[in-house]
Amino acid sequence: MATDPGIFDYTQRDYDALLVSLLDTAALKLPEWTDRSENDLGRLLLELFAQVGDVLLYYQDRIANEAFLATAVERRSVIDLLGLIGYALSTPAPAAVELTVTARNDTVAPLVVRPAARFATEAAPGRPPTEFSYLPVPPVPLSVPRDGSGGTVTATLTCVNAQQIADETLGTATGDAGQGFRLAQHPVLLPRDPDSQEYLAVEVDAGGGFERWQRRGTLLRSRSADPHYVVRIDAEDNAELVFGDATYGRVPPAGATVRATYLIGGGQRGNVGAGTVTVAKSGVNSPVTVVNRLAASGGAERESIEHARALAPYVFRSGQRAVTATDYAALTENVPGVTRAIAVSPSWNHVDVYVVDSAGAAPTDRLRAQVLTQLSERAMVTTLVSVRQPVFVRIDLAVTVGVEPTYYRDDVRSRVRDALGALFDVERIEFGQSFYLSKIYEAVESRAGVAYAQVTTFAGVRSDPPGEQVDPAAAAAGLIQLQPREFPTAGLLQVKAEGGLA
Structure with a gap:
């Protein structure tokens, strides 16, 4: 006698679908069971089976997802998968800073800065100091002669946030x-x-x-x-x-x-501003004053899953060789501390690589050297590689917002500033990006408490030549279009709030 195979639908993979399938099967197999109320013991057993099936199928899906790079969400799975193609996720990168150390010239003993000397920013409530170490290669002390004739002597050294x-x-x-x-x-x-x-x-x-x-x-x-x-x-x-x-x-x-x-x-916290590293903690043989005349840069967090998922296939396809412009850009972004890169070939054997560091700034000499080392070993013979900084375009925005009567002005103003700042997250913007006025309105008006908005300033200003505006006529019409070698940065972000609660 033939047996009915049942009516299971194997695309039903959650609790509700499993319970419906089990009830339909019970009606077919056990027609004498007619009490389907939630108080019935048989219904309870089916609900328990559906719950167990739901949990098992959830973990089955998770295991299947972790086996593919496009769907894996756990870092250990991504590490294992990318290890199959020889790609290792990068560790944090340390920020580098150039320090000027000044000491009195009141003795004939030289000023000595020993390896592993530590310098730091000033501590503040809720903000611990950020430390930098002097780590020369080879590890020999820096000695600055003094003759006791008065005045001061200075030394310049590069330190890293490590x-x-x-x-x-x-x-x-x-x-x-x-x-x-x-x-x-x-x-x-x-x-x-x-x-x-x-x-x-x-x-x-x-x-x-x-x-x-x-x-x-x-x-x-x-x-x-x-x-x-x-x-x-x-x-x-x-x-x-x-x-x-x-x-x-x-x-x-x-x-x-x-x-x-x-x-x-390492990490982005090391990208401190100019004039902030002012404390000599250890490793210097006499009292000194210290300052960083330029901001620290190059600090980056460990490589994210999203970055590795997007970049690893390009690096794998290049075979660790730089041939096309895409190869150069991918291999450059593979250097810790580099967030965005674009490659342009002005002639048949010359490649210009434009680099933006993790702080959205121009690359330091140290980062340039790291990129050149990365590319010179992988570029074709006779190819000349130059690492350049892009033309930065400062986007100035001024917005007036009306605040709903039940919202506080300061809270809404803060939320709008955060929304504008998010538009310039260095992880989200690209070389040659277009900025549309409509997107500014969209970002502002999506904030809770905003009744209306009016953008009063919308302009792009180039760093080279300094102060040159980007097509004012197009900006007035609602579009700032950057060139391929230009990179946008946040400029004036001014928010004026009207109405609401004080």
Whole structure:
């Protein structure tokens, strides 16, 4: 006798759909069961099965989603997926700042700034100081002669928003293949180049003194005797050093001591303004005054899932080689501290790369050097690469808003300013972007408490040539159109509120 296969719809994957399907199946299989009220024990059992099915199917969907880069939401899944194509998410990047240190010339003893000297901003209530360290390579002191003749002497040095952890003992090797050692502190700072020896120094002492080992992006190219290791960063920014297996990379001998010197810190909080780094905390042998005449820049948070998801396919397709303009831009944005980049070829063998750092500013000399290093190793032979700053276009806005009678003016004014500021989030804007007046109205009028809005100033002003306006006629008609090498920044953002509660 043939058996009815049932009426399950396998596209029904939530509690309500599962319960309806179970009730329909019960009506077919058990026609004598007619009491479908919520007080019935049979109905209770079906509801329990539907609840269990809903939970199981939810986790089944989550597991399936985490297997694909486009749908994965957990950082550890993205790390594992991108590891398959040799792409590692970048760690935070430290901001760099140029400091001017001034001391009295009242002695013949030189002014000495030692490696790892620390400088900081002034502390304020609710705002701890931001520290910068002097970390020269090689680590030798900076000495400025003095002759005691009066006046002052000055020194200029570059410091980074990072703290150095020196000679941390990680443990003792067991002689096992693939042994790993975790660094005690985080977030660890690492250059984007996986073969770079900057920021992190690992040494192994097997009884004859400490030997410096080399970081590699993979051990698959290492020979059995090569003193190589790789670094793995997990979703919580913990760093683990992994050594070889005697086939790919050397195994540290049993009993050997492993130690590391590394940097921690970084992030956007290091992008402090000019004139704010004024405290010498340690590492200077005499009283000094210190100041940064330019703002710090280059500090960036760890790479986000969204950034990696968008950028990794371009880097993979380029094969780590810079050929097209898209390759140059993608590889440049792969450098920690770079937020936006565009490449332009003025001639057949010359490429100009325009760079904006994580603070939405022009690249520092240090960041330019990092970008050039990244590109010079990947560009075609005979190609000349230049790293340039874009023409910044300041967008000036003045808005008058009417406030609803039941809202406070100051609250609405603050919300409108936040809405205008969000339009210039460096993660959201692009080179050559168009600004439409209608979008300004849309952003302002979407804020709670705004009854009406009137934009009284809408203008773009170029940094080069200084003060030149961007097509005033088009701006008056409601459009500011930037050129491909121009980058927008927030200028005057003025909000006047009328009405509402005081």
